[in-house]
Amino acid sequence: MIQTRAQVTVRYAETDMMGIVYHGNYLPWFEVARTQLLKEQGFPYRQLETDGYRIPVLEVGARFLRPALYDDLLIVVATIREKPLLRIRIDYEVFREGELLATGHSAHAFCDKTGQPTRPPAAFVAKMKEAFK
Amino acid sequence: MIQTRAQVTVRYAETDMMGIVYHGNYLPWFEVARTQLLKEQGFPYRQLETDGYRIPVLEVGARFLRPALYDDLLIVVATIREKPLLRIRIDYEVFREGELLATGHSAHAFCDKTGQPTRPPAAFVAKMKEAFK
Amino acid sequence: MIQTRAQVTVRYAETDMMGIVYHGNYLPWFEVARTQLLKEQGFPYRQLETDGYRIPVLEVGARFLRPALYDDLLIVVATIREKPLLRIRIDYEVFREGELLATGHSAHAFCDKTGQPTRPPAAFVAKMKEAFK
Amino acid sequence: MIQTRAQVTVRYAETDMMGIVYHGNYLPWFEVARTQLLKEQGFPYRQLETDGYRIPVLEVGARFLRPALYDDLLIVVATIREKPLLRIRIDYEVFREGELLATGHSAHAFCDKTGQPTRPPAAFVAKMKEAFK
Numbered sequence: 001m002i003q004t005r006a007q008v009t010v011r012y013a014e015t016d017m018m019g020i021v022y023h024g025n026y027l028p029w030f031e032v033a034r035t036q037l038l039k040e041q042g043f044p045y046r047q048l049e050t051d052g053y054r055i056p057v058l059e060v061g062a063r064f065l066r067p068a069l070y071d072d073l074l075i076v077v078a079t080i081r082e083k084p085l086l087r088i089r090i091d092y093e094v095f096r097e098g099e100l101l102a103t104g105h106s107a108h109a110f111c112d113k114t115g116q117p118t119r120p121p122a123a124f125v126a127k128m129k130e131a132f133k
Numbered sequence: 134m135i136q137t138r139a140q141v142t143v144r145y146a147e148t149d150m151m152g153i154v155y156h157g158n159y160l161p162w163f164e165v166a167r168t169q170l171l172k173e174q175g176f177p178y179r180q181l182e183t184d185g186y187r188i189p190v191l192e193v194g195a196r197f198l199r200p201a202l203y204d205d206l207l208i209v210v211a212t213i214r215e216k217p218l219l220r221i222r223i224d225y226e227v228f229r230e231g232e233l234l235a236t237g238h239s240a241h242a243f244c245d246k247t248g249q250p251t252r253p254p255a256a257f258v259a260k261m262k263e264a265f266k
Numbered sequence: 267m268i269q270t271r272a273q274v275t276v277r278y279a280e281t282d283m284m285g286i287v288y289h290g291n292y293l294p295w296f297e298v299a300r301t302q303l304l305k306e307q308g309f310p311y312r313q314l315e316t317d318g319y320r321i322p323v324l325e326v327g328a329r330f331l332r333p334a335l336y337d338d339l340l341i342v343v344a345t346i347r348e349k350p351l352l353r354i355r356i357d358y359e360v361f362r363e364g365e366l367l368a369t370g371h372s373a374h375a376f377c378d379k380t381g382q383p384t385r386p387p388a389a390f391v392a393k394m395k396e397a398f399k
Numbered sequence: 400m401i402q403t404r405a406q407v408t409v410r411y412a413e414t415d416m417m418g419i420v421y422h423g424n425y426l427p428w429f430e431v432a433r434t435q436l437l438k439e440q441g442f443p444y445r446q447l448e449t450d451g452y453r454i455p456v457l458e459v460g461a462r463f464l465r466p467a468l469y470d471d472l473l474i475v476v477a478t479i480r481e482k483p484l485l486r487i488r489i490d491y492e493v494f495r496e497g498e499l500l501a502t503g504h505s506a507h508a509f510c511d512k513t514g515q516p517t518r519p520p521a522a523f524v525a526k527m528k529e530a531f532k
Contacts, residue, residue: 012434012444013288013427017182017281017336023190024164024279027157028412035411035470045411046470049150057156061194067248070283071434071445115200145301145311146294146423148416150469155412161279168278168337178278179337203416204301204312283448289456290430293423315416323422327460333514381466 002080002131004040006033010072020067027060030092030104033078037090041131043124051121054111055088062092062104072096083132086117135213135264137173139166143205153200160193163225163237166211170223174264176257184254187244188221195225195237205229216265219250268346268397270306272299276338286333293326296358296370299344303356307397309390317387320377321354328358328370338362349398352383401479401530403439405432409471419466426459429491429503432477436489440530442523450520453510457486461503471495482531485516 008029016022038045048055068074077093092104110120119125141162149155171178181188201207208228215222225237243253252258274295282288304311314321334340341361348355358370376386385391407428415421437444447454467473476492491503509519518524 009431011427012282012430013290015283016278017283017285018187018189019283020189022279023193024157024160027160028410031157031411032408044470046468054151056151056153056200057197059194059196060156061192063192064190067189069445071443142298144294145297145415146421149411150414150416150418152416157412161277164278165275177337179335202312204310284453284455286455289459290423290426293426297423320417322417322419322466323463325460325462326422327458329458330456333455 002037002041004033004037004078006036006076006078008032008074008076010068010070010074012070015070018067020069023062023064026062026064026068026094026102026104029074029076029094030060030062030078030090030106033076033092034090034106037078037080041127043121043127048121052113053118053121054113054115055108056111056115057106058087058109059107060104061106062102064102066099066101068094068096068101074101080131083128084120135170135174137166137170137211139169139209139211141165141207141209143201143203143207145203148203151200153202156195156197159195159197159201159227159235159237162207162209162227163193163195163211163223163239166209166225167223167239170211170213174260176254176260181254185246186251186254187246187248188241189244189248190239191220191242192240193237194239195235197235199232199234201227201229201234207234213264217253217261268303268307270299270303270344272302272342272344274298274340274342276334276336276340278336281336284333286335289328289330292328292330292334292360292368292370295340295342295360296326296328296344296356296372299342299358300356300372303344303346307393309387309393314387318379319384319387320379320381321374322377322381323372324353324375325373326370327372328368330368332365332367334360334362334367340367346397349394350386401436401440403432403436403477405435405475405477407431407473407475409467409469409473411469414469417466419468422461422463425461425463425467425493425501425503428473428475428493429459429461429477429489429505432475432491433489433505436477436479440526442520442526447520451512452517452520453512453514454487454507455510455514456505457508458506459503460505461491461501463501465495465498465500467493467495467500473500479530482527483519 014025094102147158221241227235280291360368413424493501
């Protein structure tokens with residue numbers, strides 16, 4: 001299992017007229033945690049793009065249990081539970097002081113610059129092999 | 134079945150450095166189609182809020198098949214396939230010139246101003262009864 | 267003078283917890299009108315980018331007179347008042363049923379792919395010469 | 400002079416197809432710094448809203464000198480240079496490792512829940528008097 005905990009503070013821009021965070025604004029938070037997870041594993045996404053890789057989002061989902069509010073300090077936990085093969089699945093949980101506000105997941109595949117599926121870098125494959133042995 | 138077809142033109146703001154639309158920006162498009170669907174059924178969401186109702190998003194999901202690009206003219210089809218009971222489920226399909234780019238769904242429940250689940254307005258229940266008889 | 271009138275319907279995603287449109291969300295509307303203006307003049311921005319040009323925003327400003335609300339149908343007027351030389355200045359006015367809600371402006375320069383200032387395409391220069399003679 | 404330095408890391412969602420941050424996305428960063436500045440002065444905006452105040456944006460402006468990129472760690476400096484009377488003016492500077500990327504400003508006024516201009520809370524007036532004596 002690979003996991004990271006990212007911090008996010010809710011921006012006013014992320015709220016809507018219901019007085020809570022607009023549901024679509026959780027997706028960039030998932031991305032913040034994903035960016036941190038890849039960086040901690042030694043694969044900053046910015047470097048991956050420079051090296052010619054893209055990891056587009058193939059699928060995303062989220063469930064909203066309790067509303068997040070302006071200026072809340074949130075923890076976004078991102079977890080890879082299974083060894084990524086062709087697909088990388090990441091699960092997310094959003095907490096405020098230990099209270100679970102939302103869950104989600106995303107699925108990704110390594111692509112080249114033209115958007116065609118491609119093999120992940122060898123170092124990434126090796127790292128995942130080690131993490132999930 | 135209740136269905137509507139909303140038009141959206143992709144904004145530059147909605148693209149990301151991959152050169153395509155950022156996945157999170159499909160969710161506001163689903164919302165555009167949802168707004169139109171409710172309005173066509175006689176229940177403008179703005180009026181519903183004035184009347185004290187909220188219809189928060191409980192769950193959302195999307196699959197991305199082909200990228201949408203800046204200035205693309207898209208059709209977002211929103212469909213209610215089953216008579217809504219406690220939950221309203223809406224399905225979405227995003228097309229560009231007949232080509233399916235993405236699918237998605239959202240689930241909602243009628244709530245009062247405080248966020249507590251409540252019965253939909255009687256007129257809404259009657260309308261759904263008629264539509265799905 | 268070159269002018270266009272673009273239509274925008276306010277999305278729920280564009281509101282904030284003050285119950286009105288978040289001020290930052292006017293900027294994509296300015297961009298919608300700008301896109302339409304360039305297209306009407308025969309220079310779709312998407313084509314300009316394909317041809318190797320970029321027209322980044324150098325400066326932007328806005329004044330907010332009255333709030334825009336969810337589901338409002340707005341008219342965004344974009345105007346080039348002076349013949350663009352090195353800089354292109356565009357002014358914006360946002361109306362709801364004839365009522366002025368906001369004004370703004372943006373300044374742009376033609377650049378190449380690397381972000382270096384460059385001459386506009388000859389056809390653009392000719393078109394502006396004709397429009398402002 | 401009242402000043403704060405807020406940290407922002409650029410999200411992928413904030414970039415556009417030009418490969419840099421979309422200009423409109425600097426405005427939420429200004430807001431992040433503004434939120435921090437008010438909090439440090441003892442007036443968390445969330446509390447101000449609870450107390451019945453609103454501080455809408457009357458005017459905003461920004462100049463973009465150098466592009467910000469995905470995953471950049473930025474410092475957003477927010478400064479109140481003059482004692483706020485009816486209007487509060489805040490200036491912003493966005494830095495990446497000491498390099499100035501953008502400048503901006505916003506103007507605000509205290510309003511009540513209905514959007515009518517009102518006097519700031521007495522404690523705020525006292526605090527500003529002290530800061531700018």
